[in-house]
Amino acid sequence: MKPLTDIVRFIKGASLGTREAVDQDVLRRMRAAYDDSLQGRVMEHMGRKVARLAVAAGVLIAVGAMMSYVAQLAGGNVGWADVSRRFQAVPYFSVAIYMKQDASAEPTQMELWMSHEGRIRLRRGAQVVFAQSDRVKAYDVASGQPVEPDGLAWFFVEKIAQTREFSLEAIIEVMFGGRTTEVTPLINPDAVISEDVVVFDVEPPDTPERVRIWALRESRLPIRITVWDPRDGKSTDAVFTYFREMSAEFFDPNAFETSRQDPRVDRQVNAVSLPGAEI
């Protein structure tokens, strides 16, 4: 007679397969139920704002994932801790994000500025959104009037509240957990166009989407990250800029509100000056 451990192994090892056509049907029904529920939630709570949050969260997921990949690729002869410390040592950075729904679609754009203390300024559509800690304020750019904050700002506030700081570790912890070690970015020598730029490709095992990362060899900082889906050409591009200094007013919603009354002050508060930018 078999020992009990063998019986457990036998039961657990008894596998079954599934028919793909039914799998597709179940997934389609799941997606429909999910979309209906999400739509109901949007109608109930935040109108179209939550739908934007979903899109924005998706974009940030991609950016977060890409940044973690960059941190890994920056390894080579530099450890992960060095990359992480280096990223955190950058006091300010901005990201211009371009999204395309398919290869021929018109790209949509947003811009994000952030300090590593967690101050955020986001420009998206007709809104500029400020966030720090649990305070979020949004304004219509044209009128300067307060409006309901964009869902993306809520996303960041929530994230910062969870992690207390913006770091690559936080992104990895939230987005990938242990899975980050499963995917290794590989240098693609064919894509290198300059000695001081390193190009890495990542092919995640669980999705056909591909990631390409351009990083500066010496500083290990990412300058561009692209995620694209070869099936339809859907893509998200993130272009990074790093800053040594930015005025406190730039992240201050009150300063923005008052600056709209005076064009001279407006220029001082809202201009992002490239001199002093550091890469």
Added chain:
Amino acid sequence: MMEDRILVWRLNRGDATALSRVYEKYREDLLRLAGSLLSDRAAAEDIVQDVFVRFAGLAPTFRLTGSLKGFLATCVANAARNQMAAGRRREAAGLDEALGLASNAVSPDGWAIHSEQFTRVRRAMAELPVEQREVVTLHLYGDLPFREIAEWQKTSIKTVQSRYRYGLDKLRSLLSNEEQE
């Protein structure tokens, strides 16, 4: 666990692509769980599909307090219990015969493709008392700890552990005898 928290976090934020990962991750175990609990294969598959679809509907506001697999497994087990109760009611009323329903009436293009090993396990499971079958399948295919199974069965952990032990003993005997034959 970490991956499940991330998946739920993504679903809360409108990332529908996480659905397929949840599905892919737990499909087989839930099918084995339902298939072991119920003698009617088609009903077992319907239950698993229904649990996945209902979970998708909950996903935008779902709050994960324990294990996602445990949650889904408990949903399947609850639905299987309801199904068994409904079957007993139909049987008492003689409705199965009247409606032409037959146990194990699996359409040739059903969902799950059972291996020979799973077919043997399933057949042996059908010989167990329901309570023992629930404990064994929830523990082995749903990864539910005895404490949670005890709460679900509204009994003590010791009783659950006994049911598990007796259940395995009987399965061992049934499967060994089958091999000898």
